Amino acid sequence: MSFSNLGLSPKVLSAVEAAGFETPTPIQDRAVPVVVAGRDVLGIAQTGTGKTASFVLPMLTRLERGRARARMPRSLILEPTRELAAQVAEHFEILGKNHKLTVALLIGGVSYEDQDRKLDRGADVVIATPGRLLDHFVRGKLLLNGIEILVVDEADRMLDMGFIPDVERICKLLPFTRQTLFFSATMPAEIQRLADKFLHSPERIEVAPQATAAATIVQRLKKAPDDPAGKREALRALMREVDVKNAIIFCNRKKDVGILYRSLQRHGFNVGALHGDLDQHQRTATLDAFRSGQIAFLAASDVAARGLDIPEVSHIFNYDVPIHPEDYIHRIGRTGRAGREGFAAMLVSRRDFKALKAIEKLLRHEIPWIDGAPSEEEQRDAAETRPDGNGRHRRGNRSRRDKRPSGSGPHTGHPAKNHAPKARASAPPNVHHGKERDHRHSDRPKHEHTGERKPAHGHAAPPNQPNKPQAAPQPSRSRQQGMGDHVPAFMMRPVRVT
Numbered sequence: 001m002s003f004s005n006l007g008l009s010p011k012v013l014s015a016v017e018a019a020g021f022e023t024p025t026p027i028q029d030r031a032v033p034v035v036v037a038g039r040d041v042l043g044i045a046q047t048g049t050g051k052t053a054s055f056v057l058p059m060l061t062r063l064e065r066g067r068a069r070a071r072m073p074r075s076l077i078l079e080p081t082r083e084l085a086a087q088v089a090e091h092f093e094i095l096g097k098n099h100k101l102t103v104a105l106l107i108g109g110v111s112y113e114d115q116d117r118k119l120d121r122g123a124d125v126v127i128a129t130p131g132r133l134l135d136h137f138v139r140g141k142l143l144l145n146g147i148e149i150l151v152v153d154e155a156d157r158m159l160d161m162g163f164i165p166d167v168e169r170i171c172k173l174l175p176f177t178r179q180t181l182f183f184s185a186t187m188p189a190e191i192q193r194l195a196d197k198f199l200h201s202p203e204r205i206e207v208a209p210q211a212t213a214a215a216t217i218v219q220r221l222k223k224a225p226d227d228p229a230g231k232r233e234a235l236r237a238l239m240r241e242v243d244v245k246n247a248i249i250f251c252n253r254k255k256d257v258g259i260l261y262r263s264l265q266r267h268g269f270n271v272g273a274l275h276g277d278l279d280q281h282q283r284t285a286t287l288d289a290f291r292s293g294q295i296a297f298l299a300a301s302d303v304a305a306r307g308l309d310i311p312e313v314s315h316i317f318n319y320d321v322p323i324h325p326e327d328y329i330h331r332i333g334r335t336g337r338a339g340r341e342g343f344a345a346m347l348v349s350r351r352d353f354k355a356l357k358a359i360e361k362l363l364r365h366e367i368p369w370i371d372g373a374p375s376e377e378e379q380r381d382a383a384e385t386r387p388d389g390n391g392r393h394r395r396g397n398r399s400r401r402d403k404r405p406s407g408s409g410p411h412t413g414h415p416a417k418n419h420a421p422k423a424r425a426s427a428p429p430n431v432h433h434g435k436e437r438d439h440r441h442s443d444r445p446k447h448e449h450t451g452e453r454k455p456a457h458g459h460a461a462p463p464n465q466p467n468k469p470q471a472a473p474q475p476s477r478s479r480q481q482g483m484g485d486h487v488p489a490f491m492m493r494p495v496r497v498t
């Protein structure tokens, strides 16, 4: 297998070589010749498979002929989130370095002015989130009848985020004779319907079939108490125990991302926060700082679970057991990429046993416990006893629990124990590397809104300060947590991370 046999132009091949891509990935091998030939593609592939280059490379080749006209872009790539759109733009920058193509990135959260200017100059490629694209269209800044190539990327995620009506509307504004490339990790019925409607005799290319082994990810579980303060302490212990280069820490709720972020900062961790309610500049700055290693830990909601290409994440910590089992697959998929070894550990408290079982059912294997599995009796108790004393789990009532001062938890009051994380400490003694199986998910919930439309009830976490090794603690107005507003000086020392 070689890139030179795929029909790519010499300019593209030279950029591929400069990018250090030696052999095409399976999706590239199969999709590139089809796209170069001008045919439609239905690609069933996840991020991490090289699918972005599988459409960027042949698009570059095809766009070498012809020129863009003012406000009439020649190709359009739709992405569900701003981050993904920005990543695709980066691919165009790297792989299109021998081309003089104009790429316009139309995403929400940033001003219209620059985007208008790019469109006025004539864009060969528009990379957009659906909402912002339609905004430009409605404002009369953009004509869509010059589009020769349409890419709908991460279609199933568009579905999760409620963008399908916008996508359909956009498709109807495009010329009928265009080439359409449609990518989705899964094919729920609604996505299949859309593909049937907008693709013409597509070549169906499926890579990484269900139950693909993510053999390089070591997965482990760790018991954690139910109370938030104790759970945070368990997380810190886990983070210090293992050999962490950089890690994403996933929470189920945006609010908890903010709480955890502030708590980890107070405890000397070099951490940033990422969730869908942060404004675009904060999100971009945080991601850049994480990519460059300025911050080593990222507390994140599921906004970071899919699609973000953050190379070499050594660890994933699931602070919360995801409610939907397929989110687990996406979260841990951020580590162990491109054949590298990855490690994913999850805190599990009594109330999480049921959600854990669902994950293990999806994986079709059990995940080993770092410190011994809970006994059957414990598991039975957890199923039967009610944490509120009434015999009922209060799953939907986390916020009320969280509002308790965390000083009431059993693990607070030991600040001296809370040192900054070891940089590259040794792996936990009873953690063994093993082969694990990974499965693609079937569908996803609508529980995280990450595009340009913010939920009305959204809450904004405090801004990150990625350029500072450690920001000052941010006192919580509504409640006292951990040690309260006072932080001893030794905890304010910068943390060095190799």
Ligand code: AMP
Binding pocket: 020, 021, 022, 023, 024, 025, 028, 046, 047, 048, 049, 050, 051, 052, 053, 309, 311, 338
């Ligand atoms: P994607 O699935 O498009 O998100 O790509 C995942 C990562 O793989 C990105 O960092 C790409 O730059 C990289 N990549 C894509 N194709 C290749 C290739 N043929 N060889 C090496 N790396 C690649």
